[in-house]
Amino acid sequence: MGRSPCCDENGLKKGPWTPEEDQKLVQYIQKHGHGSWRALPKLAGLNRCGKSCRLRWTNYLRPDIKRGKFSPEEEQTILNLHAILGNKWSAIATHLPGRTDNEIKNFWNTHLKKKLIQMGFDPMTHRPRTDIFASLPHLIALANLKELIDHHPWDDHAVRLQVEAAHAAKLQYLQHLLHSATTAGSPVDTAANSLINGNIIAADIMEPTSHLVTTSAATFNPLPSPLPAHHTSAHHPHLSEAQTSASLQQLLGCETDGDACFMEFCKGGEGALHEAPPLLSPSSSLPSLMDVSSMANVGDACSTSSYGGGGGGAPSFWPDLLLDDPFMIDLP
């Protein structure tokens, strides 16, 4: 255990690699393979530590490295996988041939993270930021920008995230308002009225999620009945299965019954999980998987398909958020 001494010993060279060093490293590995990285520098005639050699090879010199801009498809894959895996760059990199974990990490930190933040998302959870009062003007603007869908040049994932986020956040906000409205004279009363009167709920703006907000706002029971004994989700402790099913039907805008609707929803998710079965083992302790697995609390529809690799892949914030405890919203 402990940290292995590395570049800080014996005056080994650090910093940028020269073309000569690159050539030595490439030639040696092509001839002998890398073998033990620790032994390699000496054998290859390099005044570098093994760790530095390994990094240079894996991140830059490897022949199968793909360089250049990330394609929209790659960007979407990263977004999808990050929503599921979090900062597991090496795991994400295994699904992007030719891209290194370092490159993906840099791309995330310099592009995608900022993009999500600008869209009002928490880049770590992929959920709308919960400081809703602070970001309300932004959300209102988003929710009322139909042009966003019609004309915005962003890729599908970004648009979908933005639209869904606006509505999910509205829903969360509304749920809070409904709860708060019981307090007479509450400063949120006015806001609630204006919301319900249409200032924010513009049911005709965005289908299908727009009417999700209105229907749920109209029918949402702020004090749902207790769960059946067999249904003890920690995530959705106040929703009964029947309520969940019915709410889903409404929320997802389905003609069919709630279970079938939910199945459809699971199947309809973008391909992240379809393409990533090796990453989704039941024994995995990746915390962000909870977002996905929690979908199973509704009807077990997604759990098997997700873990089995054949199923869902919905935006991770969605089902959780829609079914979340209405009073769990973080408020300033």
Next chain:
DNA sequence: AATAAGATCAACCGCTCTAGC
């Protein structure tokens, strides 16, 4: 043209994990 600010990305640091003894 000069300079400041921001963006990018290669490389390093320090930690954890794992295989071998």
Next chain:
DNA sequence: TGCTAGAGCGGTTGATCTTAT
């Protein structure tokens, strides 16, 4: 079973490049 060395990972840094003023 416990210890160690080596490999790998994610976070961070800092040099360089680009853009704005």
